[in-house]
Amino acid sequence: MNAELTPLERAVTTEIERRRDELVELLCDLIGYDTRAPDPDYTPRDEALLQDYVARRMRDAGLAVRVWEPEPAELPPNRYAIPDGHHFRGRPQLVAVAAGTGGGRSLLFNGHVDVVSAEPRESWASDPFAPELRDGRVYGRGACDMKGGVASMLLATQVLRALQVPLRGDLLVTTVTDEESTGAGSLAVAASGLRADGGIIPEPTGLTAWLGTRGSLMPAITVEGRAGHAGFPPAHWSAGGPVNAIEKMQLLLDALQRLRREWQLRPDTQHEVLAAGSIVPTALRSGQWMVSYPAAATLECHVQYVPAQGDDEGYGTRVEAEIEACVRTAAQADPWLAEHMPRFHWPGDAPAGYVSRDEQISATALDAMAALGLPATVASRTTFFDGPTFTRAGIPTIAFGPGDIQHAHAVDEHVPVGELVVAAQVLAVAAMRFCGVASTS
Numbered sequence: 253m254n255a256e257l258t259p260l261e262r263a264v265t266t267e268i269e270r271r272r273d274e275l276v277e278l279l280c281d282l283i284g285y286d287t288r289a290p291d292p293d294y295t296p297r298d299e300a301l302l303q304d305y306v307a308r309r310m311r312d313a314g315l316a317v318r319v320w321e322p323e324p325a326e327l328p329p330n331r332y333a334i335p336d337g338h339h340f341r342g343r344p345q346l347v348a349v350a351a352g353t354g355g356g357r358s359l360l361f362n363g364h365v366d367v368v369s370a371e372p373r374e375s376w377a378s379d380p381f382a383p384e385l386r387d388g389r390v391y392g393r394g395a396c397d398m399k400g401g402v403a404s405m406l407l408a409t410q411v412l413r414a415l416q417v418p419l420r421g422d423l424l425v426t427t428v429t430d431e432e433s434t435g436a437g438s439l440a441v442a443a444s445g446l447r448a449d450g451g452i453i454p455e456p457t458g459l460t461a462w463l464g465t466r467g468s469l470m471p472a473i474t475v476e477g478r479a480g481h482a483g484f485p486p487a488h489w490s491a492g493g494p495v496n497a498i499e500k501m502q503l504l505l506d507a508l509q510r511l512r513r514e515w516q517l518r519p520d521t522q523h524e525v526l527a528a529g530s531i532v533p534t535a536l537r538s539g540q541w542m543v544s545y546p547a548a549a550t551l552e553c554h555v556q557y558v559p560a561q562g563d564d565e566g567y568g569t570r571v572e573a574e575i576e577a578c579v580r581t582a583a584q585a586d587p588w589l590a591e592h593m594p595r596f597h598w599p600g601d602a603p604a605g606y607v608s609r610d611e612q613i614s615a616t617a618l619d620a621m622a623a624l625g626l627p628a629t630v631a632s633r634t635t636f637f638d639g640p641t642f643t644r645a646g647i648p649t650i651a652f653g654p655g656d657i658q659h660a661h662a663v664d665e666h667v668p669v670g671e672l673v674v675a676a677q678v679l680a681v682a683a684m685r686f687c688g689v690a691s692t693s
């Protein structure tokens with residue numbers, strides 16, 4: 253480990269700084285492509301055009317590039333929330349490989365190129381798809397999450413190639429779609445047979461290291477009531493009277509809140525770095541008419557679980573069972589609910605994952621951060637990103653990149669140009685240290 257830059261590393265970081273304007277231009281080009289996550293009919297937007305643009309840059313830098321639309325059958329068995337009928341037609345994935353000279357570790361750079369909706373668009377100070385450079389920041393949808401990071405990893409790769417740095421191990425660069433919606437893009441890429449000894453995803457970590465993330469589940473819980481006129485004193489439900497589904501849901505909300513409080517302290521829901529497991533009610537739908545008893549209520553929650561709560565495969569099946577048991581116990585205590593048990597819908601599962609600080613990829617990234625004068629901060633109090641998908645496929649993968657996650661998915665999303673440059677520098681130095689550099693003498 254080396255806190256100082258070697259002369260070759262210094263040459264690389266200097267060259268990246270010299271190409272700052274090109275980095276900004278590259279990011280602006282990426283933002284100009286409309287790659288919003290697909291609507292339910294999967295009509296493609298500019299995904300293929302963007303991937304062509306990246307392919308051209310990587311080919312010009314001498315990498316072998318594969319761009320393809322994975323078949324649904326190429327996805328491995330999984331519990332991700334991928335709807336039936338999902339496909340990649342018009343939304344290709346990209347893998348570029350710079351073969352090493354041999355004898356070194358191989359490194360994966362991965363970034364998603366899909367972005368979320370820009371609504372409410374009228375609140376933006378500038379057009380979200382016409383990037384603008386203002387006050388040393390690039391503004392536009394995806395500037396922060398995570399076309400900024402993609403631009404940094406592409407420029408880092410280009411500079412390593414331009415200076416003919418003889419990396420020993422292979423350097424793999426992948427750009428994927430479908431991260432914001434399902435995680436299917438990286439799932440397909442990880443299953444495509446690519447091999448690497450470690451991976452870095454330049455998500456907007458604010459130049460800290462995220463070594464992993466909690467898993468997430470998004471259950472919908474439906475409670476049945478019975479409709480009736482709200483303006484009259486009700487008969488008892490056993491005599492055919494109405495039942496207020498909202499008030500029955502209140503019993504379940506209370507039970508879930510007690511479980512969340514328990515998770516805040518219970519040993520098996522803690523993690524040394526990640527936040528404790530949590531259950532957050534996020535949507536409640538109920539009611540047919542303002543003077544009718546609501547006949548049903550559906551509650552949606554965002555549940556996040558730490559790796560220790562996962563099952564043998566790292567998924568949240570035990571968490572699902574615990575939440576269902578908690579709700580059923582509360583329901584049993586209520587005569588109506590005991591006879592009309594709440595129904596559960598579990599639309600999918602994004603597994604938890606964590607790469608220890610001692611793993612080579614974590615140690616190298618933290619070391620490269622320090623060499624560029626950054627504090628070696630591990631800050632993984634985060635939510636889903638593609639890291640665990642690769643970690644679970646045998647490539648321990650962390651996140652490090654430019655931009656503040658608070659500006660992701662937000663109006664006037666932006667990323668500071670200075671952070672783009674530093675991120676590219678750290679990524680390049682991490683590649684040199686992780687893959688190794690062959691001696692040229």
Ligand SMILES: [Zn+2]
Pocket residue numbers: 364397398431455456637
């Ligand atoms: Zn992201």
